[in-house]
Amino acid sequence: MTTEAEPAGAGLTTPAPPRAETGEAADRTAETADPGPPAPAGAGEAAVPIAVPVSGMPGKPLVRGPFLFGLTGGLGVLTAIAIAQMVVSSLSVIIIVVVAMFLAVGLNPAVEALQRRGLARRWAITSVFAVVIVAFVLFGLAVVPPVSQQLADFVAALPGYLRDLSNHPTLRELDADYQILPQLATFVTGTLGPSLATGVVGAGLVVLDGLFTTITLLVLMLYFLGSLHTIKAYLLKLVPASRRERTGAIAEQILSGIGGYVAGSILISAVAGVLTWIFLSIVGVEYALALALVVALTDLIPLVGATIGAVVVTGVALLGSVPAGITCAIFFVIYQQIENYVIYPRVMKRSVDVTPAVTVIAALVGGALLGIVGALLAIPVAAAIALIIREIVIPRQAQC
Template structure:
């Protein structure tokens, strides 16, 4: 009769071997694996070994049509809520994008000041104060001419009306269509209310513009102060295996964007100075204000320089016919010099974007974000072009 004890197989030993002194019971930490807790206990009793402090994970839910439909509906609602949030915050996001691009463009100036021995905080302060002084100079250059011209127009308005009434043709039209009576009947409570609403709307526009300008200024200073930390934080979100390559490409993109912003500002300042000198020579009214207008419009790619030239030429024609002709000739010559000599020399080392891509990007930027879109169109295309050349095309070639 066979004896089952000596021939029984142990847990880890070979058949026929006698169980060792520790084979009779397993160690507590090896008794039940964490993934097999419910199988070890039969699913009836909670496992005490291998479970977390929140208990043993239960069995996965069974797939059902109700669960799938509910999950899909919740995902759709979440996506719609995210869309509504982005749409409502579009104005603030645009301001953040503007401030970010300004910070990227001004960061080389901060780096240059730090190489001269200034601390980081002092360098940011100097750059911020320079920007504030430029903005204040532009405002003080534009506001007084507008206020003065408006006051002169209001003062001369009665004489204009009397001159019109002395004209026989206009006086005949006034009497035939009873225009004076129509104007008097139009002045009622609704008209006054509309005028009041227009005044309030104008005040709201002014305060809204000031608020947005201050918001962009504060965000720009914040981004400049914490530029290195924000950049390192963005790189830390990338997996370690790809972090070095992403950092190299990201630094190159930031360098190109910053170089483009510095180059564009340099070209705009040069255009403003040239316009100011020309306006003083030919005797245009408010030369500094016209120079600021030309400098600001020159920041807009493709069409900005032409827009500024048209504005100054119209002022010149309103002043005197020879002055207007001189303005048109000056800007025609200056734009050729800028397009073929100044722009290539300054932008040669910053960005090299295809002309067709630059034009399409500028048009799309204007249609999406207005003037802001036109300003950020070229550096965006330069960044996409770098990613396409360094990441997408090599990956396609390796397949």
Template structure:
């Protein structure tokens, strides 16, 4: 047998060209699209629960430095440190409610008591009489009161408000329970997360992870410091202005200041509206005072505190808060700044060194 025959025998007959199975490709592609759609629907259905988990995990990580400080300084077991922090938070919430409820109840009672006389005085004014002659305000108001559809709408609105209140209380309770769970199991969760990294890189990842946790705790501490400064300044001014509810309004200013970007503005508006009840002059003065203080806080106090806490440029903080608020509302604005701080740590410790070695 010649060499040419062996070559032909080894290669055999030429194979026909391979044609892809378009039906199989389309079927697999359709299954992939269906799986992606089902996954998106599932994530949308549990998005609220995922937000609860994310907020609780953020709070647990943020409170962890305080727990570790109590554990090291006072030599307390971790469960005792967690219990101390929880009792402290409960005490702060109780004090806030205790300061808020009496003046709020007094003002509501005063408003309801004076409502008939206020309406009578309004009807006697020349302005209201002219408006009533042109638009029949009183007649339309009486028709609206006796209209059954209006009653149904009011009842539906009350039911909606009750549902919102119930959902809010349920959300707060869920977040608190999840936060307590995450605080107790945070070391185990972090150790399990680090074990997913190869052993050769585990030490470096642990250092970066611990630094990120510390930065989140520093962010919460910095935000609390900014809020405390705002509350103290508001109390001193309102007390000097003679407000009977200086402490309550100051607490409102401090609590709302925990909200990035718009928090101080909301609290200042509440305090300003309350001071307008004492007269237009003191109301305008209060408005000017809080406008000036808001500029000082935005450009002096908050940038310095947050720069030391999260080591992120103020422009990046503002941009992150705006983007987070647009994506996830208030929760996104709260989580955006520590997220940017974590990304900054990864860039400085991992990405930039690798790029420099190339």
């Protein structure tokens, strides 16, 4: 018996579409249903950013209002003012530290020269430091006794000056008419005496402060001189490794330039002092050694130092003898020309490669900022800046 084939799908039951749930049943279904993975951004509707709630403020992001901005800016301004006040208050200490480091760098070539001769660095530093101490002691022994002797002579001769003044005929007539001597005595005992006493105490405090500053400077210089290599190695670690070798080479050039400048300045001032001492001894000026040390010390000051020393020595010579003062003036005019155009260029040509105009500008700016210390530091700083520009900035600009 033949049977007809059933159509495809016959006998299979097709499930009916689910009915839409309404009311509370729909809400329960939505809560218990698995939400599945989140839809990627851009599929279907645009992705909506989700606000991260702040603790205590659910669903509300942190908004930077004008009050918070003003508070942050005010705190920054107060911090900057506090830092500036601290720098100004400790400016004297900063200057001492900078000068001590400068002197240590300047004396380091002498230490290395002794090391090349086979002396250990510790003993080389000790030898250089001993020379510095001896120089300070000799300067004190040459300057302090003459000044003390002059003051003692003036105090001893003061009663005679007053007696001669009181016996002068013109002054006696004026005293009879206007009572000058009693008024002068009242002024001396009532005003001048206490002022001089206060001035003497203040001068003593200034001397003690200068002595303490000098000792502090020497101690810091000794520490910096002993740990100079350690300081350089530590600072180079702050530079990226790829630039460390180049930075170290430039730093060595800068340090050698500063050392050469200090050594050259000391040599020039020593030449000025020795020649001045020989000349004053020949002419017969009193306290020739003390005046020569004054010339050597002031000659370290750029631009105006040699002129200051020449004026001081010429003035002292004029007080003793007019011909001697005129001779000193002629000597210093001739010597300064020789120093400016012969000695200085030959000594400084290998250490400080700076044009004369830059040297003058740097000394003026340094003197305006920090006085004599700024003028002393300005020229090597200008030389260091010129070296950095020549070795780094100009090659980079040439590659652009």
